[in-house]
Amino acid sequence: MRRCVFLVFLVISIELSGQSTILDSLKIALDQRDVLDTSLVKIRLDYIKHSIHSSPADSTLLNFALETLEQASLINYSKGEILANQRVGVILQYFLSRPLVALEYYQNAVTLIDQNPEHKQLMQGSLNNIATIYAERKDYQQALEIYRQIVREYNGQSIPERYLGIVFGELDQLDSSIYYFEVAIKRALETNNTAIEANCLSNLSLIFSRVDRMEDAISSVERALHLVDSNQIDIIRPTAYLNASEVYLKTGQFDLAEFYALEALSIPALKANLFVQKSIYATLYDVYKATERFESALRAHERFKDLNDSLTSIDQRVAITKKDLEFESERRQIKAEAEIRRQLLINRIYLVVGLAILALGAFISFLIWQKRKSFHKAKEAEFNREIAESRLIALRTQLDPHFIFNSIGAIDQYMITNGVEKASVYLTKFSSLMRRILENSNHDWVSLADEIELMRWYVDINKLRLSNGLTLNVQIDPEINAEHTLVPSLFIQPFIENSIKHGLAKKDGPGTISVIASITIDDKFLFVIEDDGIGLSMEAENKKRASLGSKIAQSRINYLNYLSHNDATFETQELEQGFRVTFTIPYKQKF
Numbered sequence: 001m002r003r004c005v006f007l008v009f010l011v012i013s014i015e016l017s018g019q020s021t022i023l024d025s026l027k028i029a030l031d032q033r034d035v036l037d038t039s040l041v042k043i044r045l046d047y048i049k050h051s052i053h054s055s056p057a058d059s060t061l062l063n064f065a066l067e068t069l070e071q072a073s074l075i076n077y078s079k080g081e082i083l084a085n086q087r088v089g090v091i092l093q094y095f096l097s098r099p100l101v102a103l104e105y106y107q108n109a110v111t112l113i114d115q116n117p118e119h120k121q122l123m124q125g126s127l128n129n130i131a132t133i134y135a136e137r138k139d140y141q142q143a144l145e146i147y148r149q150i151v152r153e154y155n156g157q158s159i160p161e162r163y164l165g166i167v168f169g170e171l172d173q174l175d176s177s178i179y180y181f182e183v184a185i186k187r188a189l190e191t192n193n194t195a196i197e198a199n200c201l202s203n204l205s206l207i208f209s210r211v212d213r214m215e216d217a218i219s220s221v222e223r224a225l226h227l228v229d230s231n232q233i234d235i236i237r238p239t240a241y242l243n244a245s246e247v248y249l250k251t252g253q254f255d256l257a258e259f260y261a262l263e264a265l266s267i268p269a270l271k272a273n274l275f276v277q278k279s280i281y282a283t284l285y286d287v288y289k290a291t292e293r294f295e296s297a298l299r300a301h302e303r304f305k306d307l308n309d310s311l312t313s314i315d316q317r318v319a320i321t322k323k324d325l326e327f328e329s330e331r332r333q334i335k336a337e338a339e340i341r342r343q344l345l346i347n348r349i350y351l352v353v354g355l356a357i358l359a360l361g362a363f364i365s366f367l368i369w370q371k372r373k374s375f376h377k378a379k380e381a382e383f384n385r386e387i388a389e390s391r392l393i394a395l396r397t398q399l400d401p402h403f404i405f406n407s408i409g410a411i412d413q414y415m416i417t418n419g420v421e422k423a424s425v426y427l428t429k430f431s432s433l434m435r436r437i438l439e440n441s442n443h444d445w446v447s448l449a450d451e452i453e454l455m456r457w458y459v460d461i462n463k464l465r466l467s468n469g470l471t472l473n474v475q476i477d478p479e480i481n482a483e484h485t486l487v488p489s490l491f492i493q494p495f496i497e498n499s500i501k502h503g504l505a506k507k508d509g510p511g512t513i514s515v516i517a518s519i520t521i522d523d524k525f526l527f528v529i530e531d532d533g534i535g536l537s538m539e540a541e542n543k544k545r546a547s548l549g550s551k552i553a554q555s556r557i558n559y560l561n562y563l564s565h566n567d568a569t570f571e572t573q574e575l576e577q578g579f580r581v582t583f584t585i586p587y588k589q590k591f
Helices: 019-031 038-054 061-074 078-095 099-115 117-136 140-153 161-170 174-190 194-210 214-231 234-250 254-265 274-290 294-311 314-360 362-398 401-418 420-440 448-465 493-504 540-564
Strands: 445-447 470-476 485-488 511-519 524-531 569-575 578-586
Touching (some): 038 061, 078 117, 117 140, 161 174, 194 214, 214 234, 445 448, 448 470, 448 511
Parallel strands (some): 470 511
């Protein structure tokens, strides 16, 4: 009796640490708001997201999510409606075992995205979960087709490798499944995503057991269990325990197999998940049969059969087919109506342009065009000169000879006191920092991950030459993919240098620089750089610092506004202790 369960980790990904503290903060924020607006809906959506991971068995969460969906609809907050539909679907699918109802909410989200293409980046979440419903119904080819659709239609964005590992595992293409799970585990380690790492290890252990690589299966399942238990990853605990039970059963460790199966059944969040319960009773049946406890085996088999009949009824399969047909028909109709509106708009534009050309006349139009062309060329030349000058100033600032000299001296002293091997780490960082600065000077945009790495190298080098201690705190919104998000080159690091040179180097005691990146409600990229140094005094040197830094930043902001139609802002603020720089730029991605 096959009962392997591949866990598809929820598309709502957040950090697992500090969930209780975050929920408490969100509860306070909710209590303090009595006006229905987009900010309130966003807080409620965040509360649902964190509650799903910290307390998935909360019976009131579904009603709270449905109320949030209604509120977003009342104020015509399209992004909030999309996210609320997705979160309601997650609760229904993963915690209440109502996949058909969940499918309806996912499809609602897809329809809203079709109507509001500016939220196209949210489409993958709905499609991934729709694919899991097909996978649970053993329609793996359809699930694979949806994943291919994600790659084909949404900016070429690749789907997470763990999903491919699951589908290929169910299709018995086990070499491909192992490959994609191992790639997913590597990515999870690189991004320090413990939940996804545990998820993939648990799933990979099943594949190893099916190809008789039992040592690898045991190793993977033990690593997964350690991560789940030590990090309290409750959301994947039931399935991780079930998969562990399956692996131990195949290796003949019946006591461990029974222990983890019963532990999984005792988890409150599992009571509503009939799919996982069915698989647990299948495993218990094999355990009891192998240990000759036939009465217990019979009871486990009967329970398995009842659950299996509930999950695979003909009515459910017919309902899925009917919903798919209705949904596809509605989606085609929406696209056709949108195309008609677009064509009408184009025809009106052509009519207006034609009348304008006839009215103005060819001769007057030519003279005006010539005059504007000359004016724009002059403005563009002046603007390019200012940008080139600001980039040169920024590059000179980053390649400050004083910093280079002091850094080499500090590394030399560190080599004397700590040895060549330890010092070579800082020498490597220093050379990488110089090379990265020169490379980035040739690009208008670089990835946020590259910029963060450059900042860390720069701060690490400065730690060697400053005796009072230096800390860099970087906080990136979990919704931001640092590898795919782009920021202007030669933009952020000069502010870090100013904070160290003029704010923290002269401070008595340790200093801290905080860098916070987030997405605003109107989908802009918000960056805040703050230090707790001495701030801007009336000294000439610090006045010069403000003037030079502002001049460079303002030139770059002007350039960004030129490219993005005045979509970037910049401001500075002197704090009671320290200095803050805040700027918003367009949210730009590689794909």
